Amino acid sequence: MPEKKADLLQGTLDMLILKTVALGPVHGYGISLRIREVSKEILQVQQGSLYPALHRLEKRGWLLAEWGESDNGREAKFYRLSARGRRQLAEEEQSWYRLAEAVSLVLQTS
Amino acid sequence: MRVPFCRKATREEIDRELAFHLDEAARANRQAGMSVAEARRQASIALGGREQTAQQLREVHGSVLWEALSINTGAALRFLRRSPSFSFAIILTLALGIGANTAVFSAIDAVLLRPLAFPQGDRLVALEQHDDGSKDPETKLAPPRLEDWNRLNHTFGAISGYYTQDVSETAGALPERLQQVLVAPRFLEVWGVAPALGRSFTAEEEHFGGPLAVLISDRLWRRRFGAAPDLAGKHLRLGSSSYAVAGVMPASFSTAFPAHEADLWTPQPVDAPYAQSRESTWYTAVGRLKPGVSLEQARADLAIVQAQLGRQYPRTDRTLHAVLVPEKTLVVGEAGSSLWLLYGSVTLLLLIACTNIAALLLARTAEREQEIALRFSLGASRGAVGMQLLSEIGALALLGAALGLLVAAGAIRVLHQLGKALPRTGEITLNLKLLLYTLGCALLATLVCGSLPALRGTRRELAQALARGSRTQVSTRGRLPWVLVTAQVAFAVTLLVGAGLLLRSFDQLRRVRAGFDPAHVLCFQISGSWGETADMGRLTQRVDQTLDALRATPGVRAASTAAALPGTGGAAPTAFHLSEGEQDPDRQVLADSRFISAGYLATMRIPLLRGQGCRAGDPVPAVLVNRSFATAYLMGSDPLGRHLQLAAEPSYATGAAVRGVVADAREQGLNQAPIPTVYWCVEAGTPFPYYLVRTEGDPMAMAATLRAVVHTLEPGRAVYAVSPLADSLSDTELENRLRTTLLTLFAATAIALASLGIYGTLSYLGRLRQREMGLRLAVGATRWEIARRFLRQGLRVAAVGSCVGFALGWLGSHLLAGMLYGVAAADPATYAGTALLVAMLALLASAAPAWRAARINPVEVLREQ
Numbered sequence: 001m002p003e004k005k006a007d008l009l010q011g012t013l014d015m016l017i018l019k020t021v022a023l024g025p026v027h028g029y030g031i032s033l034r035i036r037e038v039s040k041e042i043l044q045v046q047q048g049s050l051y052p053a054l055h056r057l058e059k060r061g062w063l064l065a066e067w068g069e070s071d072n073g074r075e076a077k078f079y080r081l082s083a084r085g086r087r088q089l090a091e092e093e094q095s096w097y098r099l100a101e102a103v104s105l106v107l108q109t110s
Numbered sequence: 111m112r113v114p115f116c117r118k119a120t121r122e123e124i125d126r127e128l129a130f131h132l133d134e135a136a137r138a139n140r141q142a143g144m145s146v147a148e149a150r151r152q153a154s155i156a157l158g159g160r161e162q163t164a165q166q167l168r169e170v171h172g173s174v175l176w177e178a179l180s181i182n183t184g185a186a187l188r189f190l191r192r193s194p195s196f197s198f199a200i201i202l203t204l205a206l207g208i209g210a211n212t213a214v215f216s217a218i219d220a221v222l223l224r225p226l227a228f229p230q231g232d233r234l235v236a237l238e239q240h241d242d243g244s245k246d247p248e249t250k251l252a253p254p255r256l257e258d259w260n261r262l263n264h265t266f267g268a269i270s271g272y273y274t275q276d277v278s279e280t281a282g283a284l285p286e287r288l289q290q291v292l293v294a295p296r297f298l299e300v301w302g303v304a305p306a307l308g309r310s311f312t313a314e315e316e317h318f319g320g321p322l323a324v325l326i327s328d329r330l331w332r333r334r335f336g337a338a339p340d341l342a343g344k345h346l347r348l349g350s351s352s353y354a355v356a357g358v359m360p361a362s363f364s365t366a367f368p369a370h371e372a373d374l375w376t377p378q379p380v381d382a383p384y385a386q387s388r389e390s391t392w393y394t395a396v397g398r399l400k401p402g403v404s405l406e407q408a409r410a411d412l413a414i415v416q417a418q419l420g421r422q423y424p425r426t427d428r429t430l431h432a433v434l435v436p437e438k439t440l441v442v443g444e445a446g447s448s449l450w451l452l453y454g455s456v457t458l459l460l461l462i463a464c465t466n467i468a469a470l471l472l473a474r475t476a477e478r479e480q481e482i483a484l485r486f487s488l489g490a491s492r493g494a495v496g497m498q499l500l501s502e503i504g505a506l507a508l509l510g511a512a513l514g515l516l517v518a519a520g521a522i523r524v525l526h527q528l529g530k531a532l533p534r535t536g537e538i539t540l541n542l543k544l545l546l547y548t549l550g551c552a553l554l555a556t557l558v559c560g561s562l563p564a565l566r567g568t569r570r571e572l573a574q575a576l577a578r579g580s581r582t583q584v585s586t587r588g589r590l591p592w593v594l595v596t597a598q599v600a601f602a603v604t605l606l607v608g609a610g611l612l613l614r615s616f617d618q619l620r621r622v623r624a625g626f627d628p629a630h631v632l633c634f635q636i637s638g639s640w641g642e643t644a645d646m647g648r649l650t651q652r653v654d655q656t657l658d659a660l661r662a663t664p665g666v667r668a669a670s671t672a673a674a675l676p677g678t679g680g681a682a683p684t685a686f687h688l689s690e691g692e693q694d695p696d697r698q699v700l701a702d703s704r705f706i707s708a709g710y711l712a713t714m715r716i717p718l719l720r721g722q723g724c725r726a727g728d729p730v731p732a733v734l735v736n737r738s739f740a741t742a743y744l745m746g747s748d749p750l751g752r753h754l755q756l757a758a759e760p761s762y763a764t765g766a767a768v769r770g771v772v773a774d775a776r777e778q779g780l781n782q783a784p785i786p787t788v789y790w791c792v793e794a795g796t797p798f799p800y801y802l803v804r805t806e807g808d809p810m811a812m813a814a815t816l817r818a819v820v821h822t823l824e825p826g827r828a829v830y831a832v833s834p835l836a837d838s839l840s841d842t843e844l845e846n847r848l849r850t851t852l853l854t855l856f857a858a859t860a861i862a863l864a865s866l867g868i869y870g871t872l873s874y875l876g877r878l879r880q881r882e883m884g885l886r887l888a889v890g891a892t893r894w895e896i897a898r899r900f901l902r903q904g905l906r907v908a909a910v911g912s913c914v915g916f917a918l919g920w921l922g923s924h925l926l927a928g929m930l931y932g933v934a935a936a937d938p939a940t941y942a943g944t945a946l947l948v949a950m951l952a953l954l955a956s957a958a959p960a961w962r963a964a965r966i967n968p969v970e971v972l973r974e975q
Contacts, residue, residue: 028127029134048158048166051128055170070130077127102484 013053015092018085021063027076028054054079062088124167128160185498186505196474197506200467200559203863204510207460208551209517210856214453215547216518217525220538222446226438227366227537229302230398234437235408237269237395239416242429249433250391255419256294257380259395259432262415265408267400270296271393273378274369276798278637278828281347282334287637287828289371290348292378300398301363307331308341308357311377315356318379324353325375328361348374349639365536368394368441384644388426396437409434444928445532448849451925455608455856458601460551462860464558465601466867469594471503471559473874475567482567496564503560504552511552518544531845566590591871592903596911598867602860603915603948604922609857610940611926611933612850618932619843625775625784626676627715630667631802631835632809633675636820637828638797649794652824654726657707657793659823660803665812667804670709673795675835676777676802678842683785688743689753689765699743701735701786702778703756705795711772713804721750721770724791731766732791737774739786744768754788766790779842781931802835809834849929861948864911865955868904872959876900883963884971893964900963904956908948915948916941 020034032050057063062085070076135153157163190197225231238249260269271294278285298310314320324346344355399408412432419427485495525538642649660669683700708724733754740749753765774784805812817829883896923935
């Protein structure tokens with residue numbers, strides 16, 4: 001079922017966003033570009049799920065947002081990491097390793 | 111879907127942010143060589159559609175609650191879709207459980223909890239007079255005393271009273287029998303109700319000799335006057351007088367007023383010459399307490415008032431005292447214990463259903479361990495996973511509750527038909543309170559059904575369960591399911607014990623020999639008026655003439671009158687004096703007084719043991735006594751020819767002569783042993799006695815003929831309350847039958863659910879322990895040994911559950927006190943029968959899982975794992 005897949009990816013996407021934003025303030029479009037660059041185009045982030053994730057993270061207080069000027073002088077919404085977001089990122093990284101371990105186990109046993 | 115919680119400013123920001131993204135993406139696409147239009151189109155596609163994304167973002171900002179709700183609802187709906195039959199079974203079980211519970215609660219709420227449906231109904235108090243000497247069981251008030259109480263007290267806003275009689279109204283095409291309420295002054299003030307149309311009584315109308323006026327019920331107004339808004343010139347003819355219709359009482363008043371059938375209210379003037387005796391017993395008195403006055407204060411106040419009256423009128427008032435009871439207590443009567451019993455039963459049933467579902471879900475959660483473990487790995491908190499499991503069952507419970515509301519609505523319609531067995535049924539409605547109650551039930555069911563699986567299913571170790579990859583894990587924690595099943599059995603046994611006791615006493619009651627023969631007897635009444643008692647000679651003559659005409663009708667074997675129907679309860683016993691011989695002053699002669707005409711013994715087939723029966727037109731007062739009376743009070747002398755006097759009213763100088771001795775009959779009700787009884791040979795004990803006619807064939811087939819006979823004789827009177835005596839008798843046990851039927855139904859459902867619980871749990875554990883069973887078989891256990899293990903487990907649950915259930919049932923049997931007849935609360939047969947039934951059902955429920963376990967192929971199972 002497609003929903004199930006989205007559920008599965010959600011945690012992963014959140015982590016990737018946090019990781020990206022941790023490098024410095026950036027707008028949504030910039031994040032989509034950076035994730036694609038950093039993951040060497042292997043991970044195709046659905047842009048449709050990027051913005052809901054950004055807003056959710058902002059709502060949870062992990063990201064802070066403010067309006068600023070982009071490189072080409074246009075008004076854009078910039079995101080940066082809050083202190084809580086930084087802690088969350090650390091946790092997410094940990095659980096990512098747990099997941100990776102679990103998934104490999106699933107693959108071995110079933 | 112619109113998101114209601116999203117601010118307008120946020121919407122704009124979302125639009126600006128997405129516009130920026132699309133512009134940038136389109137620019138990049140153009141640089142890659144696309145056309146302007148194509149660049150924008152591709153950018154929009156990559157974003158997943160601008161509007162859709164904006165909508166998603168607005169939902170994010172909707173609210174945290176909204177978000178959690180939508181995620182969990184989504185999960186719950188998926189759960190529903192994934193296992194429809196499982197979900198359907200749960201929904202249906204909960205619908206029945208919650209529906210039945212809501213229905214019984216609706217009755218409890220309307221009958222017991224809500225104040226009477228009058229303005230400040232909790233301030234209404236019934237006032238009775240009780241005689242210290244208990245010579246006279248009558249509790250109704252004389253008009254002068256009612257006025258005295260009203261005048262002298264300081265705690266009531268007003269005290270009023272009323273009494274009823276059946277009259278025939280002759281202004282219409284045919285005489286119609288209506289119930290008339292004669293009311294003391296201040297009647298409407300006490301109830302706090304004004305006529306919905308027209309006016310209340312004027313001062314002149316409340317005076318003796320003043321104009322005659324009547325207030326009528328809403329239903330009579332609609333039936334007789336077509337709900338005409340103008341009452342001017344409208345009249346009713348009651349007896350020989352014409353009454354002006356002054357007003358119409360609201361329909362709600364008729365529903366709530368204790369005399370439900372009343373259609374007419376007329377003033378009973380205080381200053382009427384015939385209303386001056388302090389010894390008459392007329393009024394059912396009701397008072398309205400002043401605001402802030404407690405019942406205790408009112409009792410103390412009335413005690414002082416009556417003591418003062420006792421000094422003023424020592425002859426009539428010295429031994430009397432006032433007894434105050436909340437009007438509601440009087441109206442509700444004994445329905446309370448039955449209702450609480452039913453409520454307890456349906457609640458137990460709901461609890462069993464929930465426990466059953468909890469066990470099912472527990473098994474289900476165990477099967478979903480992998481899914482849950484995966485969610486943990488993804489960083490979901492225990493709370494989040496627990497919430498998801500809870501919201502799954504919560505969605506089921508909500509659907510169940512919604513269906514349950516329909517069930518309750520249906521059940522409430524049935525409750526409305528039970529007016530004969532239950533007071534205030536007209537006030538039972540489906541209202542907001544019930545809706546909230548149902549929601550509460552759903553919430554409670556969610557917690558009861560869901561919290562165990564949620565707690566169990568989300569333990570952290572589960573995360574590692576997956577890592578260990580061991581499936582046999584689950585079988586080690588098999589205790590909880592057994593606790594749940596045992597609880598179900600225990601609750602079911604509790605209900606079975608209650609139902610068993612009621613069934614046994616119902617059976618005992620049916621075997622009772624009534625001492626009279628109710629078959630082929632038609633009863634009816636003919637309208638009359640208390641005014642006729644002024645001339646007893648004429649009244650008696652009228653009744654005798656009617657009886658003669660009835661007896662002369664072909665198809666009639668015998669006919670007589672009685673002031674009270676045989677076998678349907680009676681007044682409290684009355685005290686007598688024996689005129690001859692010594693009477694022990696410490697030992698009162700108490701007996702049931704009944705008023706009968708000649709022919710009563712023949713009509714009711716009560717054997718005459720000695721002497722003679724009543725004779726019509728006897729100049730000397732005469733009585734018959736039953737065998738109990740003769741043995742209790744007249745031993746050692748010939749009863750015939752002795753004389754009795756009413757202790758309260760020694761009006762006959764010599765008393766009434768005992769003319770005959772008759773066999774004992776259960777005149778006070780089939781569930782009451784016969785008590786000493788005195789039958790007065792008085793054909794008109796009331797102006798409208800019951801006529802009892804023994805017919806050759808079906809009594810109802812004679813109804814029309816007998817009506818015609820009465821109509822020819824007395825065209826101005828109405829015949830009413832026509833029914834076979836057997837029906838009236840079964841009406842009196844309607845509440846008993848209803849209670850027994852419902853409890854039996856609940857108990858049957860409960861034990862069926864519990865059996866299913868045993869079956870389900872054993873099957874589930876059987877599946878989990880396949881490997882163990884395979885091993886056992888492989889090392890030489892016989893198949894019978896394997897099967898026996900399962901059977902024993904089922905039986906153990908039944909045994910432990912029964913023991914706990916017996917204890918609960920024994921504790922609960924005090925609720926049944928007063929409902930049992932001929933059966934002790936600790937009836938061994940009931941307990942033994944229950945134990946046997948439960949053991950058999952448990953064996954039956956464990957047979958299939960046992961058989962399946964015994965048929966395991968060890969090689970296959972071991973290779974599989």
